[in-house]
Amino acid sequence: MRFAPLVFFALLCAGCSTEAGSSSNQGLLSPPDLAGARSVGHGPRFRPSPTGALAARAKPVDGMRCLPPGRVASAAHIEVFAAGHVVVIPAGIGFAAPLRRHGAYVNGGRCAYPVRTVEPTGLVLMEAGRPVTLGQFFDLWGQRLSHRTVAGFSASTGTGVSVFINGSRWRGDPSYAPIAPGAQVTVEVGPLVAPHRRYTFPPLQAVASGR
């Protein structure tokens, strides 16, 4: 009898597991969840090119040099929203042209910077070493970032660019926001999109080895 609560709870958990494994169980997600999905915006401004002018020519960017790719030590995830829509962070940021593409992915380039993207998902790979800021990442990307502008978008009068790190607002200059290993960074201009607090990262070696 002493273990009655445990037995009860084990049954409860088994029920939960069975539910999670069932394809027919859709009742746990209510319509507002689906309404929260954001689509990519229309037009080229929402799909910027991956390489800035300096990175394309393998020139140093903010003290970062383009070298043969080193071992990836960590990753962070960045999302950019403008006018309530997704701005795609493309694969190939942090590689000098010509890029080696494979479908949606970039497997390499002439050389690589210590911060780069190999897939268009916002996953940012970082080699070991000094910390990286959002400003450095945008410089590699060749996109603007300030209190008033993000990529090709400007804040309307009386508003500004918002940066969230793991769901908490960054109060300083957006350029100085740190991209720490494992961080979920959200950059927004326009209507507020509730920022995510965390990102479920895939195994690093699975990303770094390319597809």
Add this chain to the structure above:
Amino acid sequence: MTTRAPRPLLRDNVGALACCALVSAALLVGLMQPRAALADGDPASDVLLAQNVYYPYQPPVAHGLEATLEKLLRSAERSRLPLKVAVIGSTGDLGVVPSFFGHPQAYAQFLDREISFNNRPPLLVVMPAGFGVVAAGSLKALAAIKVDTRHGSDGLVRSAIAAVVVLLRATGGTLATPSIPSATSGGGGPPTFVLYGAPLVLVVLIGIVALRRDRPDRDRRSGDASGEGE
């Protein structure tokens, strides 16, 4: 000699019951988590903008299977079924919305909203838990197909191939059954019973610890009761 008074079960196990209630609440909160999920942030939604298939991160899919699925999708496109396929092997394939894992149809609807613009591409989602379909026919058409969960990513992709064939035929398309390469790679990843069993084991362990911590208190109380009885 003293006799112990019978103890009410509820009072005895109050610690364990409280623990159960707390963990149950946490589990329920976990299950409801997608409510907070706003926006993009799942890898498939970005990848499917540039290609027709999203493959799971790990284990890597055999190249032969990738080629077979992509060839099949080109055939489907020629038959006016331009399918997009998301193969989701773990929560690592869902980014900011991991709680959709195990809910293929709900995730298919979520993903559909992210990748639909002027048109609405037919979409198939494959997870170990089953299939999700949007604008590509009826989910019932896939009822006879059991997702292969024993061969990692390769098994999921094989199931996707089988599902595409069924969906295409259901829409009137003609298609020869593709030859599916045998398993040569992948096969890794935790089995389903580990994925779902591990949380259960953890919770039971927490319950046992709670019971053990509760026991000295009860023994002390019963000792006190015995003393009073003397």
